[in-house]
Amino acid sequence: MNDERMNATVTYGLLAAWALHDLEELATGPRWVRENVPALRERFPQVPERAWRVVETVDEREFTAAVGVMGLIVGAASVAGHRTGGRSAFYQGAVDGFGLHGLVHLAQAAAVRGYTPGSVTSPLIVVPFALWARGRLRRAGVLRPARARDAVAGLAVAAGATAVAHLVARRISGTR
Template structure:
């Protein structure tokens, strides 16, 4: 049962915050990438060609399916968090990864020196929600201590979930594999 300090907003709110954030990415992502790829290539000439090829290859359909696959992962984490009263390692890891991925979006916007897909909701929703939810978990006494390796694990897990989501999308849409 959920601890009173860890209400449904702190657990299912992860999914809601993620959905709003990914709606921004769905609305802006593939088109923004197509329009800004030449600028990105010029600004970051040392980035590997495979990165640019991968970015060019993602179309709106694949991106939408990948978001759907990620919805399954984030939704499962939110349910695990709710059922465990916020104690679930899966939920806490997903929450941490969500917040860290928001910081990555903000870093991308800073490196680009302008708007990048996901940066608006990262600043207004992802990072604030993560801090708020972690505060609820802390007050309930269920937040696991965060060690430096947890930060790396959270980033790696978020990246892996993204790769898996796109692999699923490529499999379902028949897009070429890399």
Template sequence: MRNAPGDERIGAAATFGLLAAWALHDTEELVALPRWLRRNVPALRERFPAVPEAVWRRAESVDEREFAVAVAVMAAIVTAASTAGRLTGGRSAFYQSALNGFGLHGLVHLAQAAAVRGYTPGSATSPLLVIPFTLWARGRLRRAGVLRPTSPRDAALGLAAAAAATVASHAVARRVLGRRFR
């Protein structure tokens, strides 16, 4: 007999699966990003002259150590969100926002790859893992009756939260490594 809507349990696959999917995706970024930036920023600077010079300088200053520490900080954030999701049966607003932000950031990776007309770190796992996992997990939440209605405002907030977590992760990494902010 099938459970009634709302009775279906949200298991570890949908909650801690966020952490697993994030870890695989960020492994791609960890391996590729610092070298990709060093190799591509000069051409991107010429191609996109409207981007402020400070953005290009900041991108060029990210090295393997800083990026690894930032990824570790983000791991703590995603672990907390996944744990909140598991403990609340998927009802946690923090978990659901993190899930939405994860999926939307996958779309950002695809937009970046389209803008540069080629590979960008994160664009390989986004269509294969990030977006499918997010859609699958949201489907599980919906079938269980615990998915909060998502408005365009909620989507924008999820993406803004993902961006803020990224900025905060890099700020912590720079502080841990004793680097100045530029």
């Protein structure tokens, strides 16, 4: 498979897996935050009050817009992966960041000892897709070596993309 173009299932599969995962977040996120932040605030007093206020200010319109912006980013990564036969650093970083972000969802669910938005699809779709895609990239001979600093960078890029998505969403939705 070294000389073949990477299968669209692997490259565009990132966008499909992300969309399924974010459907869960869209369906549950804003309501879950409204219902659970007061108890979480008491349970985790070490979290700065400013962080709780930021979380509480995200309404459904902003959240939906942010998901749309992130979809554009993930879509661009999928296109880059397809055009380069899976070799794109942007695509591979997105696959890694997607998988690692799934682990963050699982850690959040463990920390609150219950459901958090994204925690159902993370072990069923997010993490398995990332591992499967990495395996396909490895078999194709195009997977970049995994290093701890790349994992940290992938999480930082995912966090940055999330922040940018919410900044753009606030402009689009008119929220403050």
